[in-house]
Amino acid sequence: MSxxxxxxxxxxxxWAKASGRAEEVGSEALSRMLAVYPQxxxxxxxxxxxxxxxxxxxxxxxxxxxxVGEGVAKIDNLNAGLLKLSELHAFTLRxxxxxxxxxxxxxxxxxxxxxxxEFTPEVxxxxxxxxxxxxxxxxxxxx
Amino acid sequence: MVKWTxxxxxxxxxxxxxxxxxxxxxxxxxxxxxxxxxxERYFGSFGDIFTVAAVLNNPKVAAHGKVVLTALDRAxxxxxxxKGVYASLSRLHYEKLHVDPDxxxxxxxxxxxxxxxxxxxxxxxxTQATWQKFLSAVxxxxxxxxx
Numbered sequence: 001m002s003x004x005x006x007x008x009x010x011x012x013x014x015w016a017k018a019s020g021r022a023e024e025v026g027s028e029a030l031s032r033m034l035a036v037y038p039q040x041x042x043x044x045x046x047x048x049x050x051x052x053x054x055x056x057x058x059x060x061x062x063x064x065x066x067x068v069g070e071g072v073a074k075i076d077n078l079n080a081g082l083l084k085l086s087e088l089h090a091f092t093l094r095x096x097x098x099x100x101x102x103x104x105x106x107x108x109x110x111x112x113x114x115x116x117x118e119f120t121p122e123v124x125x126x127x128x129x130x131x132x133x134x135x136x137x138x139x140x141x142x143x
Numbered sequence: 144m145v146k147w148t149x150x151x152x153x154x155x156x157x158x159x160x161x162x163x164x165x166x167x168x169x170x171x172x173x174x175x176x177x178x179x180x181x182x183e184r185y186f187g188s189f190g191d192i193f194t195v196a197a198v199l200n201n202p203k204v205a206a207h208g209k210v211v212l213t214a215l216d217r218a219x220x221x222x223x224x225x226k227g228v229y230a231s232l233s234r235l236h237y238e239k240l241h242v243d244p245d246x247x248x249x250x251x252x253x254x255x256x257x258x259x260x261x262x263x264x265x266x267x268x269x270t271q272a273t274w275q276k277f278l279s280a281v282x283x284x285x286x287x288x289x290x
Contacts, residue, residue, distance in 0.1 A: 035268035036275050112259035121177040
């Protein structure tokens with residue numbers, strides 16, 4: 001299920017429209033992940049406030065979307081391009097890679113909420129493939 | 144049996160009330176076939192479903208979307224016996240239709256996303272959580288007779 005040239009073009013075009021609201025997308029996606037999949041809260045036991053409006057959620061949402069943006073920029077070689085991020089997740093954060101799917105779904109839900117006209121089925125499938133490829137790249141250094 | 148609070152029951156009803164089966168059913172079915180094209184294997188009798196344009200214009204795809212949401216309506220009306228509502232449908236999907244139950248999970252994700260397009264910010268995180276809890280119960284019930 002690798003990204004075709006068309007997939008990459010669709011992802012880049014959509015990102016051009018969405019990246020201006022990256023911070024909003026990130027904190028919304030994170031809030032939804034924490035609300036819908038409470039087991040993900042275990043990674044944030046050191047945060048005081050897990051509510052959607054909290055400064056920590058907003059800041060972390062921004063961080064996450066910066067990573068997604070990096071993925072868009074390095075879309076032609078995700079595994080190599082995101083090696084450092086993979087090492088961070090594998091060795092320091094030690095996030096179970098099953099959670100990448102969960103966050104990916106919530107990013108897609110937020111795209112649907114914020115940009116329903118642009119989030120057509122064709123865009124949906126390209127982004128779903130991209131986020132899956134991104135997740136694989138993040139899992140690269142785990143074992 | 145899944146336990147529902149009063150708040151969850153009213154949240155699910157409120158979401159469902161905003162959905163027009165004739166409008167949204169076709170969108171959901173089209174999305175499943177486009178985003179997860181391997182699901183095409185179950186619809187050999189639908190004719191051309193092999194390009195995005197074909198899927199979006201296929202009347203059998205649209206009709207099946209309405210069938211699926213009509214079945215979901217039964218679950219909304221019988222939240223305390225979702226397993227009972229879907230027992231025979233589950234058996235049918237296993238024995239006669241030979242559908243991989245992971246497909247139900249894929250369909251549930253497309254339902255959530257289609258609803259997000261329609262309801263937008265009124266599908267806030269808490270509402271999404273409750274709605275996905277409901278869909279998980281539906282997916283479990285649809286998988287329950289696979290043995």
